[in-house]
Amino acid sequence: MLGVLVALLGVVPVQAQKSAADGIAEYRKMLEDGNPAELFEARGEALWKQKRGPKGASLEACDLGKGAGVVKGAFVELPRYFADTGRVQDLESRLVSCMQALQGFDAAAIANTPFGRGEQDNVTALATYVAASSKSLRFNLPQSHAEERRMYEIGKRVFYFRGGPYDFSCASCHGEDGKRIRLQDLPNLTKNPGDGVGFAAWPAYRVSNGQMWGMQLRLNDCYRQQRFPFPGFGSEATVALGVFMGVNAKGAESIAPSIKR
Amino acid sequence: MNTMKMLDRLTPWVLACSLAGCASAPPSAELDQQAVAAIKASFRDQGIAKVDRLNQDLGQQACSSASPPPPEVAKRIEEQALASIRWPAGGRYIGDWREGEKLAQNGRGMTWTDASAAAKDNGGSCYNCHQIERKEISFGTIGPSLWNYGKLRGVKDAADPASLPIVQYTWGKLWNSKSYAACSNMPRFGHMGLLDEDQLRNLMALLLDPKSPVNQ
Numbered sequence: 423m424l425g426v427l428v429a430l431l432g433v434v435p436v437q438a439q440k441s442a443a444d445g446i447a448e449y450r451k452m453l454e455d456g457n458p459a460e461l462f463e464a465r466g467e468a469l470w471k472q473k474r475g476p477k478g479a480s481l482e483a484c485d486l487g488k489g490a491g492v493v494k495g496a497f498v499e500l501p502r503y504f505a506d507t508g509r510v511q512d513l514e515s516r517l518v519s520c521m522q523a524l525q526g527f528d529a530a531a532i533a534n535t536p537f538g539r540g541e542q543d544n545v546t547a548l549a550t551y552v553a554a555s556s557k558s559l560r561f562n563l564p565q566s567h568a569e570e571r572r573m574y575e576i577g578k579r580v581f582y583f584r585g586g587p588y589d590f591s592c593a594s595c596h597g598e599d600g601k602r603i604r605l606q607d608l609p610n611l612t613k614n615p616g617d618g619v620g621f622a623a624w625p626a627y628r629v630s631n632g633q634m635w636g637m638q639l640r641l642n643d644c645y646r647q648q649r650f651p652f653p654g655f656g657s658e659a660t661v662a663l664g665v666f667m668g669v670n671a672k673g674a675e676s677i678a679p680s681i682k683r
Numbered sequence: 684m685n686t687m688k689m690l691d692r693l694t695p696w697v698l699a700c701s702l703a704g705c706a707s708a709p710p711s712a713e714l715d716q717q718a719v720a721a722i723k724a725s726f727r728d729q730g731i732a733k734v735d736r737l738n739q740d741l742g743q744q745a746c747s748s749a750s751p752p753p754p755e756v757a758k759r760i761e762e763q764a765l766a767s768i769r770w771p772a773g774g775r776y777i778g779d780w781r782e783g784e785k786l787a788q789n790g791r792g793m794t795w796t797d798a799s800a801a802a803k804d805n806g807g808s809c810y811n812c813h814q815i816e817r818k819e820i821s822f823g824t825i826g827p828s829l830w831n832y833g834k835l836r837g838v839k840d841a842a843d844p845a846s847l848p849i850v851q852y853t854w855g856k857l858w859n860s861k862s863y864a865a866c867s868n869m870p871r872f873g874h875m876g877l878l879d880e881d882q883l884r885n886l887m888a889l890l891l892d893p894k895s896p897v898n899q
Binding site for chain 1: 715726728734742748749793794800810825861868
């Protein structure tokens with residue numbers, strides 16, 4: 423796999439001279455045949471079914487919003503309101519709730535674990551599995567509960583909130599069509615940016631650093647580059663942003679897990 | 684956030700709701716407050732990036748929505764920004780365009796993974812958003828192209844008094860971009876201490892020196 427990636431990476435500069443964006447798109451297309459996200463997906467499926475944690479239980483009774491144990495179709499309706507926790511949750515924070523309730527893991531300890539380590543790494547694999555089970559389905563977040571509608575409004579305000587030494591908000595980069603940072607295309611997240619773009623593309627495998635990223639890490643790194651302080655895992659602001667982006671993406675086809683530069 | 688905290692936060696809305704007859708959603712101003720409370724509760728310090736970065740000044744607050752602030756507010760932001768500009772010591776505006784190009788290429792600084800918040804450790808991040816030197820094809824498009832910036836503005840000699848208005852405008856834009864556009868997307872490099880005077884002089888040279896590749 424590594425040899426293949428290196429060989430493909432070597433192709434990029436040549437294509438970049440022809441047409442940078444086209445070259446990158448072509449490169450991504452080539453990589454789709456061997457997306458390492460599949461390894462995370464397989465591990466996530468095994469983790470879902472495996473009896474684990476202090477309670478020695480699997481996650482097969484976890485309700486992701488469509489009833490206990492229903493995985494297919496759950497991802498494209500998240501974040502949503504859950505009566506048992508009394509709040510709107512995104513995929514990753516919901517998985518952690520299930521890991522606590524069913525398996526006896528400490529949710530706060532997982533939330534404080536750095537991405538890619540210990541149970542946090544397992545959450546990413548599980549999220550990849552759950553997302554992959556909705557591949558090619560279209561986003562359709564529920565907005566019937568008052569708390570879901572409130573969280574959309576909070577998410578909109580979080581999206582436009584300017585702060586930090588650079589005066590950036592999410593909207594500084596993701597508020598208009600057709601913009602780029604360097605050569606990286608930026609989706610306009612104030613509306614449906616299209617099939618498999620923005621919210622409909624994560625979790626994704628990042629070729630540049632060889633890491634699998636869920637939406638929580640995607641948002642975390644956005645905020646790092648926004649020069650903000652550190653957003654808590656599953657925090658209200660991050661979940662509200664998920665509601666805002668997810669509702670805006672209504673009708674967009676999910677391609678998660680995707681592959682990124 | 685625990686349930687008690689969430690109830691505390693919802694109380695004013697619930698009260699207003701019961702007094703005024705229940706609407707389907709809390710009113711906009713109440714949501715504004717809830718959003719700020721959610722943001723304050725969601726972030727923590729990490730390295731040099733402390734939560735005080737969430738304390739908004741007038742401009743940040745007024746430019747935090749999909750619609751621009753009212754004209755009188757925008758005017759006040761611009762006036763305050765203009766008054767904040769510190770003009771360079773000795774009236775020396777122009778440095779070395781080669782150093783300016785390096786700064787323009789450098790997108791580092793001020794994140795929680797950076798060790799220092801000192802200006803000397805920061806880049807200008809200019810290419811992230813602008814085309815500048817035409818040979819560099821990896822440029823962003825959030826800001827306008829700056830290719831031929833000085834040439835297009837008729838700057839044949841940046842030290843010529845005839846060039847002073849555009850030289851001063853450019854310094855002001857780099858020092859505090861909000862001087863000319865209240866909700867500009869561009870950081871306030873001088874005002875926020877992101878770059879020091881010498882670094883700004885080098886960026887000035889990149890844009891305005893007739894010998895700079897930008898003006899070829």
